[in-house]
Amino acid sequence: MAAAVSHHALVSAQSHQGNAKNSRLQKSTGNARLVSVGSWCSGSRNSGLVCASGFQSSVVEPTQLPSNGNSGHTPKKSSESALILIRHGESLWNEKNLFTGCVDVPLTRKGVEEAIEAGKRICNIPINVIYTSSLIRAQMTAMLAMMQHRHKKIPIVIHNESEQAHRWSQIYSEETKRQSIPVITAWQLNERMYGELQGLNKQETADRFGKEQVHEWRRSYEIPPPNGESLEMCAERAVAYFKDQIVPQLMAGKHVMVAAHGNSLRSIIMHLDKLTSQEVISLELSTGIPMLYIFKEGKFIRRGSPVGPSEASVYAYTRTLAKYRQKLDNMVQ
Known part of the structure; x- marks a missing residue:
């Protein structure tokens, strides 16, 4: 593969083995809830940055996850699941040419329009659960995109900051659960932490x-900016979360959308497409452009970017997507 790999150059379908780590289950108030316990440090190992520890949990209802490997049950394997990856729309600091990283900056008007356009491109693709970073630009993109979906389900943010937050945000109506899509936020999907460069103008820097x-700071794989993360360090957290939390959803037959950032998504694509460290540093992802993968028989098959809701060929890649679109067409007739 050529060293320079672009977003559009990778459109051809590829198959790769997805490695899913089984997750641990914790019982809470009678309901099974998925939890992982760990700590986070957003900088290099020797940078001296402050670390935060805690747990991240993924809601089981209404998206059931497979049980862990110690239970003796084999996770259900779906014949086919859709995985949609979207880089957030243009942010206010993208517009100002500033290093943004983990600073929480919202979308510009153009970014809002990009998110809406992304939603139109995926409006006929099934989605059961949404993952976003903890940053507002990714969450805005996910919400705006889902407003364009023809199924008209409502995104519901799952709050797991504490046990009380988890209990208080529960939905008790089964009908409401069927009409909603859980949105799970995770710092592991955040943009790469740019350390001392955050907030600085790129040209002035x-x-x-x-x-x-x-x-070298921006494009090397292993070298971090001062007190920041290298792409390698970003990949360690993003890919680990993808394997631990998102792959089990796909294995359970759920269709997943991930709205995140240039570097966290590059890391995941590196894993899916088996890119080398040299190839991934040349991978460019445009803001607001969705990418579609099909997860089938434990492998990820790249389908490229849907060009619009009227492009029938996009949804004819697989029988499942074609049937889903027909179901949506029947709903509005």
């Missing part, structure tokens, strides 16, 4: 430190 040095 190049003038100050030198163009080659800034390019």
